[in-house]
Amino acid sequence: MKTLAKKDLKGVVKAWAEKYHVLAPSRMAKGDCIFDTFQEESFSLDYKKPPLFPKAVFLPHTEVVFEVKDNKLHEVISARNTILFGIRSCDMMGLLQSTSFMTRDRDDIFYSTKKERATIIVMACPGPQNETCFCTTTFSGPVAKKGFDLMFFDMGNDFIIETGSHRGKELLSSGPFTDMDNKLAGEKIKTFKEKAIRDIPVVDEVYEAMRRLKDGAADQKVWEHFGRKCIVCGGCAFVCPTCTCFNVYDQESAPGNGVRARAWDACLYGGFTREASGHNPRPNQASRLKRRHEHKLLYYNESDIQDSLCGCVGCGRCSDYCPVHIGTLEVAREIVKE
Amino acid sequence: MGHPGNIYELRPVSILRTLPQIKDHRLFQLKLEDGTTWENFGHQPGQFLEVSVFGKGEAPISISSPSTRPDTLELCVRRAGKVTNALFEMDRGSVFNIRGPYGRGFPVDKMKGHKLLLIAGGLGLAPLRSLLLHALDRRGDFDDIILMYGTNNPDNVLFKYELLSFYDRDDIKYLYSVDRDDEGIWKQYVGVVTGLFEKATLSPADTYAVLCGPPIMYRFVLQKLLQLGFSKDHIYMSLERMMKCGVGKCGHCAIGDKYCCMDGPVFPYTEIEGIKEAI
Structure with a gap:
């Protein structure tokens, strides 16, 4: 070396x-x-x-x-x-x-x-x-x-x-x-x-929260609780090292001219899943917070997690920067508390 | 043209003709601008395209025609957002771009030799029509074909003349319903689409049930199918989500651990029954 x-x-x-x-x-x-x-x-x-x-x-x-x-x-x-x-x-x-x-x-x-x-x-x-x-x-x-x-x-x-x-x-x-x-x-x-x-420190609540999510034993009240608090800034997704969702949009500077670009997006936003018909499969903030955290702790892809635990890498930034304290740590602790 | 691996690479198409359907619904017949037919496009019943109109964006639209009819590719479009609005402003000869075909369609090979029960509600007929026409074009591959189609009222029946033409065939059973018939002009069943089950003789063991419709329809139809004894691996459904990129990257169409654009839009019931937000 x-x-x-x-x-x-x-x-x-x-x-x-x-x-x-x-x-x-x-x-x-x-x-x-x-x-x-x-x-x-x-x-x-x-x-x-x-x-x-x-x-x-x-x-x-x-x-x-x-x-x-x-x-x-x-x-x-x-x-x-x-x-x-x-x-x-x-x-x-x-x-x-x-x-x-x-x-x-x-x-x-x-x-x-x-x-x-x-x-x-x-x-x-x-x-x-x-x-x-x-x-x-x-x-x-x-x-x-x-x-x-x-x-x-x-x-x-x-x-x-x-x-x-x-x-x-x-x-x-x-x-x-x-x-x-x-x-x-x-x-x-x-x-x-x-x-x-x-x-x-090892945060045992994360393991317990993952287990409860897997068993379907996490109380819906957890999501409703955080759903009421969330100010929909999307910051947790933007500071997250594993969040990669993006939106695609056109910017037409003159007819037929301009750029097609993509930009960071977040599953916390109401428009993220809303379809042109107006139907929204995730119709409220509770369901969107549930999605974000289930994606990290429950629905991560086996080949993507690269021998780690889940879709969260434990950097703690969502807890550091969420203005209303809805980070992975807070969510895991709330799931376990119930 | 572009980078061979560019997953957003577009192909220009032009409109052969547009066929008005009902209010704000139109059938677009397309041809590829490079002069080739749709024979090598490789689309399967149940797959979708991304339609791109620069300045408006891209929108996922299901393919309504089967590859057994390679002269044209048909999209049944509801005018609902920016892209579809732009499509409705176009005429014969207008050019726009597409990407695709994308997603997993109906398992036609698996369905061979079986009876097909197609249950569609409203615009849900658009993706199911590709399977229906495929099965009719390869009629010998399938046993009985039953179509159940429900709309909210007699004015909103899509593919009206095509559906009427089935009256002249004895190799397809059809059952049509409307939720309401205020003017009393409807000759068939009045009520929700699940009411049609009372009128059909079904043999769940050798039938594949396929459904697509408005979100509210799924729960009731699934309940009915299970009651009748359909096994979950014989029930397929096409789901609708905001499929922005079509290639499993943008994240908008996620359903649990799946992406509607890659793992679907057609799912067997067995794959999504455990995912609460799926239906």
Whole structure:
């Protein structure tokens, strides 16, 4: 395995940025740390859990799929060589799940061309990043099991780097990296991982809630309760690493000219399932919240979950950002409480 | 043209003719603009298309004609939203785009040698008609064919002349109903479509029942079929959802762990009976 002195990291990422579009944790003026195009001044390692998993790299908030000129549609498939530096293990699992969903059966090339050109570097978690982390419950952290090209372990003054692919190995072929005995590195990683697992609480309510949903034993009152509270902002879906639903719309700038684009959508919105006839199979907010949470905890696809627990990767962002406290954790606890 | 793997790739079609049906319902006969017939299009009874009109968007529309009639492809469309409104503004020769065929249709091979019971309500006849015409064109493949069709009143009968033409055939049984007949002009049954079961002799063991209609219809018809002794794996239904992308990605048509556009729109009862929001 390789190691890298922490003081050399910025130089390494800077060198990568000359050849790749590098998205890295960046400190914003107001203090938030988000994934943004690498800049020396804003690059930061003190980023905890960034508010958004950068899923927009693969599924942009809005993406033009066709440019239309005189009613003729011309497809727009774009991607560039990207390095995603420092995503967390939960987000790695979110990316694996999303990629499985978007490429199986019918490959969505708008997504997969971007994915194919992305190099993923995971920063393993030494412990919970805040009080809503529950990746050990969902088998998606603190350390990624697969999918990454490189994984960094923060050992204080330096990083131990695990290689996950040939592409990752290439990245380490030049630069101030030093070799470390694999056995010693393995032991250090083991200690790192054990401590992280000890520190991240297991949320048993999630298992119990999944069991109750499976048995049809979750009380309808739970959904009605949350349905009354929900303000239909859709934020939980937008911060979720595994939510990929989108809407397709046309923007006609002049007759027969414009773009056909797709944009993030959320199953929490009333219009999401409404048909042209006016009929809506999910007619109220309770049924829509039920759908969102059943999709994660009950109706996940076996091949998409990538050896984790379910369609939730335990990042806790829905709990972090929902203005009215309807995150997966709150929902699981409410289901169990009944 | 485009990327060979582009799942949103469109094909231009033009309107051969439009046949008015009832108020706000029209049958569109289409031809492919590349000059080929529908023979190689590969559509199965029960499948659907995405109809694209740039500036308005895309809408899922079920295919009303079978591949046994490859000269044209027919869509029976209700004027309901932006895309269908745009279609109704078009005339013979107008060009628009389609994607498809999509979804899982009726299991015609499995149904071979069996009796068919088709139960349709309102515009639900549109997807069932592709199966009905397929079965009539391959009449020797099937045992008895029974069609039950209900509408809300005599003015709203779709495919009126086609349904009347069955009067001249003895190889199909038909039972038509209307919910209300205020003017007293209806010669057949007045009442909901489930009332037609009293008038038919059915043999559930060797019959496939197939249904499509307004949401309210399913529960009552299913109840009736089970009462009569139909096994759940002999009941197929076509469901309606907001199938936006048609290729299982956009998420709008999800039903439990299934996607209506990929796993359906035709489902055997056995696959969806455990999913509460399905019916």
